[in-house]
Amino acid sequence: MSITLISKEGAQFLVSKPVADRIGVVRDCAYGADFWLGYAVATDDSMGITLANVTSSILSKILVWCEHYKDMEPLVDGDSNMEFPEWDMAYIGHDMNQILFVLEAADYLHIPGLLLLACKGIADVLDGRNPRGICDLLGIVMDFSHRQEVDMDKENGYWRWFLHPT
Amino acid sequence: MTATEQPLCPLDILPVELFASILSELDLASLISASTVSSLFRSVIASPLLNPWRQPIRRVLLADEPYPPEFSQLGARLIVPRHNWIEILALARLEWILLSATVPSLPEQMWEEAFNRRWLPGMRKWKKLGNWQEAYKRTAMRIWHRLNSSCTSDESWCRYVVLNRNGSANLCEAYSRTFNPLAVFDEFKLQANLMHLETQVRLVVQFLDIRVIALGVLHHSSSLFVNSNARQLLHPPGVQSWIDDTDTISDATEAFDIVPSISSQRSPQVVTFAPQSLPNPYTPVLLQTAGGVPLHRAESNESTGSNHAPGRGVPFRRTMSNEANGRAAAGNGIFRRLTVSFGDRIFGGVSNDAGPSSPTIPGPVLGRSASHQPVHSFSTAPRTNGHTLPPSTSAPLAVPAIASSSSTYSTTNGPVSPSLAPPSGELLYPPLKYPTPVPEHRNYPNYTPSGSDNRWSRKGTLWELDEGGMLWAGPMMIVAQLVHPDNARVGEALDLTGQGRWAAFTTQDLFALAPWMEERVTKVVDGMGLGVF
Numbered sequence: 276m277s278i279t280l281i282s283k284e285g286a287q288f289l290v291s292k293p294v295a296d297r298i299g300v301v302r303d304c305a306y307g308a309d310f311w312l313g314y315a316v317a318t319d320d321s322m323g324i325t326l327a328n329v330t331s332s333i334l335s336k337i338l339v340w341c342e343h344y345k346d347m348e349p350l351v352d353g354d355s356n357m358e359f360p361e362w363d364m365a366y367i368g369h370d371m372n373q374i375l376f377v378l379e380a381a382d383y384l385h386i387p388g389l390l391l392l393a394c395k396g397i398a399d400v401l402d403g404r405n406p407r408g409i410c411d412l413l414g415i416v417m418d419f420s421h422r423q424e425v426d427m428d429k430e431n432g433y434w435r436w437f438l439h440p441t
Numbered sequence: 442m443t444a445t446e447q448p449l450c451p452l453d454i455l456p457v458e459l460f461a462s463i464l465s466e467l468d469l470a471s472l473i474s475a476s477t478v479s480s481l482f483r484s485v486i487a488s489p490l491l492n493p494w495r496q497p498i499r500r501v502l503l504a505d506e507p508y509p510p511e512f513s514q515l516g517a518r519l520i521v522p523r524h525n526w527i528e529i530l531a532l533a534r535l536e537w538i539l540l541s542a543t544v545p546s547l548p549e550q551m552w553e554e555a556f557n558r559r560w561l562p563g564m565r566k567w568k569k570l571g572n573w574q575e576a577y578k579r580t581a582m583r584i585w586h587r588l589n590s591s592c593t594s595d596e597s598w599c600r601y602v603v604l605n606r607n608g609s610a611n612l613c614e615a616y617s618r619t620f621n622p623l624a625v626f627d628e629f630k631l632q633a634n635l636m637h638l639e640t641q642v643r644l645v646v647q648f649l650d651i652r653v654i655a656l657g658v659l660h661h662s663s664s665l666f667v668n669s670n671a672r673q674l675l676h677p678p679g680v681q682s683w684i685d686d687t688d689t690i691s692d693a694t695e696a697f698d699i700v701p702s703i704s705s706q707r708s709p710q711v712v713t714f715a716p717q718s719l720p721n722p723y724t725p726v727l728l729q730t731a732g733g734v735p736l737h738r739a740e741s742n743e744s745t746g747s748n749h750a751p752g753r754g755v756p757f758r759r760t761m762s763n764e765a766n767g768r769a770a771a772g773n774g775i776f777r778r779l780t781v782s783f784g785d786r787i788f789g790g791v792s793n794d795a796g797p798s799s800p801t802i803p804g805p806v807l808g809r810s811a812s813h814q815p816v817h818s819f820s821t822a823p824r825t826n827g828h829t830l831p832p833s834t835s836a837p838l839a840v841p842a843i844a845s846s847s848s849t850y851s852t853t854n855g856p857v858s859p860s861l862a863p864p865s866g867e868l869l870y871p872p873l874k875y876p877t878p879v880p881e882h883r884n885y886p887n888y889t890p891s892g893s894d895n896r897w898s899r900k901g902t903l904w905e906l907d908e909g910g911m912l913w914a915g916p917m918m919i920v921a922q923l924v925h926p927d928n929a930r931v932g933e934a935l936d937l938t939g940q941g942r943w944a945a946f947t948t949q950d951l952f953a954l955a956p957w958m959e960e961r962v963t964k965v966v967d968g969m970g971l972g973v974f
Contacts, residue, residue, distance in 0.1 A: 375455075382459055390462070398466030406477045413452060415479050427477050430518060 278305055279323040280338075282331040287323065290338060297341035299385030300326070329380045336373075337380055340366060340389050349388030359395060367396035371412070374400070453481055461491035469497045469511050476520050489522035498525055502532040503880060505927075508541075516543035523547060530555035530577065531877060532649060534926060535585045539578075552577050557875045560584075561651060561921065563600075563947040584650050587942060588925055593617035600945040603629065604917040606668035608963035611970060612948055620943050622920045626656045633915040635666060643675060643896060646885045646954060647931050648876050651921050651944055653954060654935060660914035670962065671913035674955055675896045677886045679869050873954065881931035886955065893931040921946035 278295045280288045295301045304324050326334065343362065350357055367374060378393035401409055410417060419427070452460055464472060464486060472493065476486045485491055494515075501512055515521045515529075526547055530538065531554075538544070552573035556565070560580060567583070568576035583595045599617040604610050615625060623640060630636045638658040645653040657671050868887045878885045881893040888894055921944040922937070929936070952959045 375452075378459060378463075379455070382456075390459075391466075394459075394463045394466045397463045398471075401463075401475065402467060402471050404471075404474070406474055409475060409478045415453075417478070418480050419477075419483075423480070423483075430520075431477075 280334065281323050281325040282329055282334045283327055284331050286331040286334075288334060288338060290341070291345075293345040294338065294341045297344055297386060297388075298337075299387075300324075301384070303385075326384065328383050330376070333373075333376045333380045336377060337384065337386070337389065340392075341386070344388065349392070351387045351391055359392060363392050364396075364399075367392050369396070369400055371397065371400055457485055457488075457491060460485050461488070461493045464493035465496040467493075467497065469501060469509060469515075472497055473511060473518070483520065487520040487522070489524065492522050492525070494521055494525050495528070498528060499532075502529065508533075508537055513537070513541045514543055516545035524551065527551050527554050527558070531558035535581050535588070535650065539581055539585055547574070549573050556580070558877045559649060560876055561648075561944070561946070561950045562875070562953045563945055563950045584923060584944075588650075588923055591618070596945060598945075599920075599943045600947055601625075601921075601943075602919045602946055602948055602951050604668065604670045604674065604919065604962070606666060606670070606915060608670060608961070609966055609970075610670075610948060610951070610962045610964070611966045611968070613969060617943060621937075622654070622656055622918060622943075623937055626916075626918045629916045629918060630658060633666060635660070635915040638914070642935055642937065644931070644935060645675065645896065645919070646873070646882050647879050647924070647929070649879060649926050650923060651876075652924050652929065653919060653921050653946065653950075654937070655917055655919050657913045657917040658915055659911040662910065662912050664912065664914050666914035667912045668914055668917055670958065671917035673961055674917065674919070674958060675913070677870060677955070677957055680887050875953065879926070879931060886957075919946055919951065921950070 277289050277291050278301060280290060280295070280301065282288070295305065301324055329337070343366075350359060350363075367377070374393050374396040378390065378397065381389040381393055400412070404412065406417075409415065452463070455463075464475060464482075467475060472486065476483050486493055498512075498515075501508055516526070523545060526545065529542075530544075530552075533542070549572055556568075556573055556577045559577075564580055565576075567580050586592060587595065597617055598614045599620045600612060600614050601622070602610055602612055626640055627636070630638070630640070635658050638660060641657055641659055643655045643657075645655050647653070655671070655675060657668070660666055868884060870886045872883060872887065873885050882889050884890075885894075888896075923942040923944050948962075948965050951962075
């Protein structure tokens with residue numbers, strides 16, 4: 276059985292059931308509550324599901340991930356110290372724009388594993404940068420009031436004093 | 442084009458939950474740094490509801506490395522929500538809490554919660570008067586002191602529990618300084634006429650500073666000395682190892698042709714896919730190529746090999762094995778599954794190995810007063826005194842491979858990724874929270890698929906008798922040992938020679954760890970009573 280996914284631009288993607296099952300929204304649309312009760316629902320092969328918030332390029336990228344994980348469980352536990360597989364990190368890359376689009380789409384489509392991977396991808400880009408570097412990267416203007424800056428200086432000074440008392 | 446070439450600020454249009462999820466993937470130093478970027482960053486990071494600190498803190502606590510320097514100063518930062526300290530106080534190393542951490546001022550409920558999540562219920566007696574903060578710090582100092590010295594002045598008498606084969610339990614005491622559970626258990630074996638059998642040691646569950654150990658002997662199934670309560674303690678009623686579910690589902694297919702989805706195993710194969718080098722097979726059907734031919738994705742079902750695990754919704758074939766045929770009505774497989782699915786209570790009546798539980802029997806009754814019997818009165822010298830028990834003693838008995846026609850038996854028996862753990866909604870018992878076990882036992886009393894939960898001798902079998910066809914016989918002794926988290930890894934050989942490093946283990950602790958035993962233990966005798974049976 277296969278399901279047709281329709282992107283924001285109207286492009287159609289024909290995906291197999293194991294791949295579509297990775298997408299929570301599609302799974303719920305295609306099978307509804309009966310899926311969780313264990314009944315196989317006979318759906319029409321020509322069934323199409325419109326994903327109005329996902330562009331074609333992002334949907335095709337997401338389907339690559341779903342295809343890869345159709346037979347495996349992705350990492351979904353952010354608490355653990357488990358590292359993401361090499362394939363995942365190569366897949367998500369370092370392009371901030373694209374990762375953000377994948378993140379939004381994964382949230383919209385309810386794909387927890389991909390959502391965690393996208394968060395990890397963005398965190399890797401931000402990791403190790405000082406506040407000024409993050410501002411430059413994201414085009415953020417520091418909007419702290421004078422009082423907030425004083426408070427932060429005091430807090431950071433307190434912390435620095437703890438680490439280096441001399 | 443990368444983001445560095447085209448600056449943008451899309452983070453402030455994201456929902457704050459997603460923003461907090463991104464921040465929670467940072468490490469502690471980067472998170473502290475990010476808190477000074479802008480007021481949006483700071484408000485999300487300081488939010489007690491979004492709490493992006495939780496995951497970085499847990500990653501630090503669960504890592505085997507020394508804590509980073511910024512971790513010890515979290516208490517001095519106002520942007521760290523205070524309730525994170527429950528987790529820290531429950532999971533951090535004692536010496537770090539006592540010697541390095543800057544612990545902020547916390548409400549009394551947080552100290553109580555941290556105390557209950559860290560230590561056995563029997564240790565609540567140390568609170569006495571005073572508040573929970575004092576009780577927590579006093580207990581932490583006592584345990585740390587005992588771990589680093591041979592001092593037993595805090596607890597001169599060490600209590601332990603003995604489960605008798607007549608259904609009763611004895612709450613015994615021994616002099617802490619010379620307490621040797623192997624020597625004591627040898628005396629119990631002598632009294633029970635089981636001296637010829639080898640002592641088996643099992644790790645029941647391990648907490649951060651304490652681990653609970655059971656000592657017993659295994660005998661053949663027709664023995665008159667079989668102790669059903671001992672088996673019930675190690676194998677909670679209705680719980681099989683998680684991988685056993687495959688067998689159960691295999692049996693279930695005899696009743697239902699199609700079963701709902703189950704999670705497939707993570708494939709151990711090495712991934713060699715390079716996203717940049719391979720073409721994306723997912724190209725829109727309506728997006729025509731240059732030649733006007735619509736592109737379709739290759740059908741993936743045919744491309745997957747036969748060795749792949751079945752995907753979601755794929756009907757399972759009937760896998761009739763010899764074991765399944767032989768014991769179809771013996772309380773395993775579909776019957777146990779049905780007990781789990783439709784029973785009103787956890788302790789379903791279908792189990793054929795029910796112990797001495799009876800609804801007519803009243804709850805635990807405290808018997809006569811304790812009679813102190815120091816260990817030095819025993820004359821039998823411990824056979825393994827002064828040595829670490831070899832893994833063969835502490836590990837389950839080796840069981841010969843079962844010749845089975847079922848392909849489901851070929852599933853992994855080794856370490857399984859923690860991410861493959863079944864969600865808590867599928868667990869038969871709620872995982873123990875007070876106290877909280879180490880991650881290797883996080884599903885306790887259910888099976889934890891990390892390869893370290895060795896209460897089950899063999900995973901993936903439908904063996905009616907555990908431990909290679911043998912059963913626990915005679916008394917079973919349950920003791921609590923103080924351990925340092927860095928020196929006592931779950932899965933390693935159990936070292937029972939720690940002089941003076943034994944904590945009191947009472948029936949209160951037993952029933953907190955194994956609440957199903959409360960209705961199976963017919964009587965609790967404080968002291969030796971008329972002897973151990």
